[in-house]
Amino acid sequence: MYDGLKGFRDFYPAEMGPRREVIDTLEATAKRYGFREIGTPAMERTEMYVDKSGEEIVEELYAFEDKGDREVSLTPELTPTVARMVVAKQQELSKPIKWVSTRPFWRYEQVQQGRFREFYQTNVDIFGSAEPEADAEVLAFAADAMTNLGLTTEEFEFRVSHRDILGGLLEAFDADVDTREAIRAVDKSEKIDDDEYHDLLYEAGLSYDQAAEFDALLDTDEESLDELIEFAGTDRVEAAVTNLQNVLDVAEDFGAREYCTLSLETARGLDYYTGVVFECFDATGEVSRSVFGGGRYDDLIESFGGQPTPAVGVAPGLAPLSLLLQRAGVWPDEGFTTDYYVLQVGDTREVAAEITRELRERGHVVETDLSDRSFGGQLDYADSVDAETVVIVGEQDLEDDAVTVKDMRSGDQQQVPLAEFPGDHDRPTFDDF
Numbered sequence: 424m425y426d427g428l429k430g431f432r433d434f435y436p437a438e439m440g441p442r443r444e445v446i447d448t449l450e451a452t453a454k455r456y457g458f459r460e461i462g463t464p465a466m467e468r469t470e471m472y473v474d475k476s477g478e479e480i481v482e483e484l485y486a487f488e489d490k491g492d493r494e495v496s497l498t499p500e501l502t503p504t505v506a507r508m509v510v511a512k513q514q515e516l517s518k519p520i521k522w523v524s525t526r527p528f529w530r531y532e533q534v535q536q537g538r539f540r541e542f543y544q545t546n547v548d549i550f551g552s553a554e555p556e557a558d559a560e561v562l563a564f565a566a567d568a569m570t571n572l573g574l575t576t577e578e579f580e581f582r583v584s585h586r587d588i589l590g591g592l593l594e595a596f597d598a599d600v601d602t603r604e605a606i607r608a609v610d611k612s613e614k615i616d617d618d619e620y621h622d623l624l625y626e627a628g629l630s631y632d633q634a635a636e637f638d639a640l641l642d643t644d645e646e647s648l649d650e651l652i653e654f655a656g657t658d659r660v661e662a663a664v665t666n667l668q669n670v671l672d673v674a675e676d677f678g679a680r681e682y683c684t685l686s687l688e689t690a691r692g693l694d695y696y697t698g699v700v701f702e703c704f705d706a707t708g709e710v711s712r713s714v715f716g717g718g719r720y721d722d723l724i725e726s727f728g729g730q731p732t733p734a735v736g737v738a739p740g741l742a743p744l745s746l747l748l749q750r751a752g753v754w755p756d757e758g759f760t761t762d763y764y765v766l767q768v769g770d771t772r773e774v775a776a777e778i779t780r781e782l783r784e785r786g787h788v789v790e791t792d793l794s795d796r797s798f799g800g801q802l803d804y805a806d807s808v809d810a811e812t813v814v815i816v817g818e819q820d821l822e823d824d825a826v827t828v829k830d831m832r833s834g835d836q837q838q839v840p841l842a843e844f845p846g847d848h849d850r851p852t853f854d855d856f
Contacts, residue, residue, distance in 0.1 A: 430540025518551030548736035573753030582686030768817035
């Protein structure tokens with residue numbers, strides 16, 4: 424008996440059915456916005472992640488040397504890969520580039536609620552537009568995806584911020600601040616107490632008094648953002664505030680504004696974010712961690728050797744999203760049923776196979792006996808796979824040129840002439856979904 428690896432999960436049909444429904448909903452929503460599906464590799468050169476995040480990132484990767492003596496890693500996220508793909512064919516691709524992809528990723532990290540070493544995300548990205556409409560469309564997609572999954576305004580919220588507001592405020596202090604580390608501290612602020620948070624800001628270069636002042640500035644509400652412009656006195660903060668307000672204005676037009684709350688404490692820990700950022704949270708607070716997040720990363724394509732290309736994206740993760748859907752009571756049911764079970768009695772395989780094929784050609788989910796079960800055994804199996812209808816193909820029925828059709832819900836059954844079956848006993852085909 425072999426045990427599975429820690430942080431990796433098996434999904435049996437009863438679990439995979441709801442997961443597939445969630446993935447299908449996310450992807451269908453993205454496709455309605457014109458996002459086109461891409462496929463990406465499970466492995467990349469380790470140097471791609473080191474160049475982006477530093478040598479310390481290797482500790483979080485499934486990194487190793489392959490048989491060609493190359494340093495490679497299982498992909499921990501999609502953004503560097505899609506950046507590489509954009510650079511490779513940048514001149515051929517029409518802008519804006521709008522891509523969607525659902526796949527697994529791997530990070531060697533501590534396993535906890537909603538966080539695993541192998542995890543699944545649907546990534547949605549727009550390349551080639553710096554306009555507020557692109558940010559707002561990503562927010563609108565995310566909002567539509569959530570409501571299409573059955574959530575309401577009361578169930579979730581997007582906490583929206585801007586990285587240049589944070590960076591610009593830090594620059595305004597008379598101190599030698601490591602902006603990168605200070606923003607990472609902001610990203611951790613809701614997970615640690617105030618003293619530890621201020622210690623991190625102190626280590627990043629602020630005095631304790633400045634740390635307290637900076638913390639207070641992040642409590643500024645939306646109506647008072649001009650006070651941040653006045654405090655910083657820089658074009659950087661003024662431009663960032665204007666951009667954030669413009670994105671929220673467009674989000675109003677796109678139907679997503681009601682889900683957005685200003686939250687300058689939202690920083691997103693990844694260093695490549697450059698503009699508007701946001702995270703989705705359970706509005707009731709019962710799921711305490713971020714459900715997913717996204718934002719703008721305008722410098723990444725250029726850092727990968729491409730032409731300057733603005734970009735914005737979001738990546739709903741299946742594990743944390745499932746926590747919210749389950750808490751809200753809208754996690755899908757198993758969702759997979761068998762339309763017909765064709766039951767064989769005696770030497771009737773040829774006719775049973777013909778009926779099975781015809782029903783499948785009509786788009787039905789159809790099962791039949793593969794294990795030489797008895798009549799009772801086949802009925803039990805049909806019940807176990809939640810078959811709606813059983814078609815009994817028996818030697819006695821065939822002598823009458825008929826089959827017996829049994830409704831498994833009501834228990835009613837009737838003999839139907841073979842020439843008339845399936846006849847009007849039809850259901851929608853797969854093409855109708």
